[in-house]
Amino acid sequence: MKKTVFFGALAVAGLSAAAAAAGTLDDVKARGTLNCGVTTGLVGFAAPDANGVWEGFDVGVCRAVAAAVLGDATAVEFIPTTGKTRFTALASGEIDMLARNTTWTFSRDVDLKFEFVGINYYDGQGFLAPKALGVTSAKDLDGATVCVQTGTTTELNLADFFRSNNISYEPVPIETNAEGQQQYLAGACDTYTTDASGLAATRATFENPGDHVLLPEIISKEPLGPLVRHGDNDWGDVVRWTLNALITAEELGVTSANIEELAAAPTNNPEINRLLGTAGELGGMLGLEPNWAMMAIKAGGNYGELFEKNIGENTPIGLARGLNAMWTEGGLIYSPPFR
């Protein structure tokens, strides 16, 4: 059995080189579907709905890329990955891109040889605790049992936070969000820690969300974004600029409602024209159709629409834009110009 693992590792190593060499963009076009790695289920970010159709904020990015490359937002094969399996899946070429609320860190970018193409959500690590526990600050958690997803940056931040505050805790390593939720609700751990957005999304699925509080401390920076393999720059550009197109669309006021009209004929705004392919050759430079960005935006709306529809204040998850507002509105969401 262990031998199989070994040969598996060898095969993985073999595949990764093969995949890096072939050109992911051509592979995706030839295959006709995009293999997109997502979470095993985090409502609001990526989770199958009642009909088994994946939806969510991260799923929106996958669909936008599929629409930009293949012209079909449904041509996506969603591959659920855990915190542990996600990087192997990407490195081995099993998935073309990973959109799984993954934190951009130095070692993942440099040492693990991945390419973060941007940030679609600025997050930070928080703690969820039952109100009955009477805890008002994470620093009160001395001696607490903490559920934490294994293989994540949260695991390391958690150790650092408790160490620097000189308090102790007992970690309960869990594999998936669902498992964490189950153990937390059963009281097997006092508090559950992960990205604050993830906690909000998890709490939204509780029977009595009001019985649980997010502690005020945000103990880390968690810039989440989609990533691809290092070394395939053409494909990296496609994913990066698809994300940028969604962001620029919000900035320019291009929405899924008015996009048909704006794309029908050149408008007065040259940047909109370049974005939507009614002027310039931006699509061709990426190796895509001229209307690639239009297809991407039409798939699920611009960045703001995706946010509001999946995790915004009117959804059960109820996240405010906060840091994730447009730079023009005091947030950090910013795209380089389409020029």
Next chain:
Amino acid sequence: MSAITDPPQGSFSLSMLINDTRYRSYTFQALAAIVLALCLGFFYLNVSTNLAAAGLNISYDFLGSPAGYDINQRLIEYDSQSTNARAAVVGVLNTLLVAFLACVTATVFGVLAGVLRLSNNWLVSKLMAFYVEIFRNIPVLIWILIIFTIMIAVLPGPRAFRGDEPEASMLFDLVAFTNRGVYTPGPYFTRGLGAEGNGGINWLIVIGVLVASFFATRMVTSKANATQEATGVRPNTLWTNLAIWFLPVIAVLFALGLKWDIPELKGFNFAGGIKVGGPLIALWFALSIYTGAFIAENVRAGIQAVSKGQTEAAGALGLRPGRIMSLVVLPQALRVIIPPLISQYLNITKNSSLAIAVGYADITATLGGITLNQTGRAIECVLLLMLFYLTISLLISTFMNIYNNSVKLKER
């Protein structure tokens, strides 16, 4: 006088490698070895070229860098600033702990169920058959999850023990069963040696005394045997042996000032005493009952392999059924039971790698899980894991084979 003729000394020719049966097998073995070496060489080359192409290299430097994560069950000193190598050792010890515990209890369950399945009592034998069929026909991962889920759902959280009218209370005010684990009183020394009078040296003293008692009882027994040989009357050694076992140890424990640390609710959890974590219990119990079902079948096969004549002959000598089983049948059955039992022990050790399903920090969870993930050194970690499991399995195999040689049928 007979003449001895030498076999014809024909000169060696290359065709004999294929045509001569004396050499043919060597030819094929050499060919197979070359093919195997080529395969391994190809795998090695493949890995190294592909790693180089991806800009990665094989390096074990990560073992010396701080792990950065915490582990909930540590048998040795460990914190988040310890090295990855130390985290791996913590995992190794946890694996060995659960494997050892599970081997012991699985053997107990297996022997009981195997013997009882042959019982003449219809109810008992059918119950055991039910146990065997249920437990060995459902995958062990499912059992681990079922037991863990039931544990966290049924047992109360530590919070339930709080307040003047708590929902849950401790057993005899000594043992607390919570969904995070079982807290039992732990021994400590008030007049001991070593750091704060509580160093490991105290336990070494206690173990030393027990070992001495063991040899003393052996001496008493052999003296009794000698007396029996000489006079035909066996002196009663029971009370002497009991005294040798218990009196010195009690005296030493009293001298060291043994006290029991009783767990009590402090902050979020129980503090003090010994905590046996929920994941450990779930994994231990699941591995035990699952493998116990297989061992039960081995034991049954072993017992049934002993000819019925042996039982009848022992019965004719006037032995009671219990003595027949322990003195006549089981010793002979062991030589059939031990070899498959080795496989079951190996299975337990390897199945303990399912620990991560319940968050038990075994070697697969620390080195093969968190360390692998945080450092991205997949090939290195997997190679180390393979090496570890291989070493452990071979060691278990060796020791069990030595034991097997000591109980197998002696052919003289």
